[in-house]
Amino acid sequence: MASTQRILLLNGPNLNLLGQREPEVYGTATLADHVQAATQAAQELGFSVESKQSNSSSELVQAIHVARGTASAIIINPGAFTHYAWSIHDALASFDGVVIEVHLSNPSTREPWRHESVVAPVSDGSIAGFGGLGYVLAVQAVARLLAR
Ligand code: DQA
Numbered sequence: 001m002a003s004t005q006r007i008l009l010l011n012g013p014n015l016n017l018l019g020q021r022e023p024e025v026y027g028t029a030t031l032a033d034h035v036q037a038a039t040q041a042a043q044e045l046g047f048s049v050e051s052k053q054s055n056s057s058s059e060l061v062q063a064i065h066v067a068r069g070t071a072s073a074i075i076i077n078p079g080a081f082t083h084y085a086w087s088i089h090d091a092l093a094s095f096d097g098v099v100i101e102v103h104l105s106n107p108s109t110r111e112p113w114r115h116e117s118v119v120a121p122v123s124d125g126s127i128a129g130f131g132g133l134g135y136v137l138a139v140q141a142v143a144r145l146l147a148r
Contacts, residue, residue, distance in 0.1 A: 006071040007042055007142055009035060009135070010060055011053040012079030018104075026104050027131050038075070038135040045143040047072075057085050064091040073098040073142040075135065082107070082117045092122040098145045100138040103128035 011031060014021060019030035031053060039049040050071070052063050060081070067074055074095060081088055082103070092099050099122060106129030107114035120126050124145060127134040 005047050007047050007049050007073045007075060007139065008063065008067045008071040009038055009049050009051040010063060010074060010076040010078070011051075012057075012060060012077060012081045013055040015077060015079050016053050016055070029132050034132045034135045037132060038139050041136045041139040042142075045139065047139070047143065049139075057081055057087055061087050061091040064088070064095055067097070068095055071097060072146055073100070075100045075102055075138040075142065076119065076123075077102045077104070077135075078119050082119050083114055084118060086118055089118045089122055092119060098142050099123045100141055101126040101128075102134045102138050104131050104134060105129060 015031055018026055018034070019028055035049070035051045039051070042049045054060050060078070064074065074092065074097065076099065078085060078088055078101070101117065101119050101123040107117070108128070117126065125141060127137050127141070130137060
């Protein structure tokens with residue numbers, strides 16, 4: 001039975017470099033800044049956030065497995081795994097809570113290989129192109145969807 005108040009916030013490969021990595025694309029805020037903003041938004045709505053970043057798909061899959069039965073929602077920016085990591089697709093399909101996909105940039109306006117998301121089909125919705133605001137919007141979406 002899922003806890004009603006817990007959100008797992010997952011970030012995939014290279015997102016540990018936010019603030020240094022291609023700031024013209026991803027902005028100057030660090031991952032810690034985004035996690036802090038999402039955590040504050042979640043606390044205001046009565047949720048707690050557990051945050052994990054990994055450059056390894058197996059670690060993300062494992063974290064999703066742990067979330068089964070312990071979290072109500074997963075917010076995930078899978079980084080480049082978005083476009084080919086079917087193991088993350090399958091793990092998310094096994095999770096019966098809310099799933100929101102987040103991207104800082106808008107992959108649909110970038111290179112063609114970024115246009116497909118293998119995570120989108122197992123997400124309740126996707127938020128892309130709003131920079132760090134996307135994480136806060138995702139928290140708000142979780143709260144609204146769980147209140148239904
Ligand atoms: C990203 C978009 C992906 O295409 C890219 O590989 C990333 C970041 C984003 O947040 O805009 O690493 O997920």
